[in-house]
Amino acid sequence: MRNFTYLSDKRGEERWLSPWMFFVWLLIAAAVAVAVVSFYSASIDAREQENEIFINKLADCLIDSGNLNSDILSDFNIFERCGISEKAFSEKGEFYFNVSFYSIDEKKYVKSVSKGNNEFEILCFLPGKSMPICAKKKVYTLLNSKKYFIEILTGRERNAE
DSSP states (O other): OOOOOOHHTTTOOOOHHHHHHHHHHHHHHHHHHHHHHHHHHOOOHHHHHHHHHHHHHHHHHHEEEEEEESSSSSSOOHHHHHOOOGGOTTTSSSEEEEEEEEEETTTTTEEEEEEEEEEEEHTTTSSSSSEEEEEEEEEEEEEEEEEEEEEEEEEOOOOOO
16 A cells, blocks of 8 residues: 655645636637627528418418318408418518419319518519518319319518517
8 A cells, every 4th residue: 555645745836826727718718708609699590480380381271181171262260260370461561471372183273372571572482682482382183073272472571679
């Protein structure tokens, strides 16, 4: 067994520990500062995902188990049926949607429901940073053994924060 008595008489002095302590504090402060700056400088844009979620909500509302709801092609209020707030879709607002119904068997346009800023339909897929962010989806469905497809277009203002 070794003799450790030579360590028992030694004491740590503050003049040697204090600089290391400040160095560790500085290191921790720098790590926190880098984390905060990187967190707040990241630009995250969830508007494309919002459009996809809204398209899926509209499709789920209009289609039940692959069949188009029977009252859809007659007069219906899409806001009441789908639980959407009509206030968000003003003429010059931030949002837009268009749901178009087409008959595949008869090869014709049946009807369309749109609300919001109508300029989005033209501006949606143009390049540029100031253009709205949009998403489009086609859904095929049946109604009384007739084939239909529904085209859903949603848009959101790009520079609305």
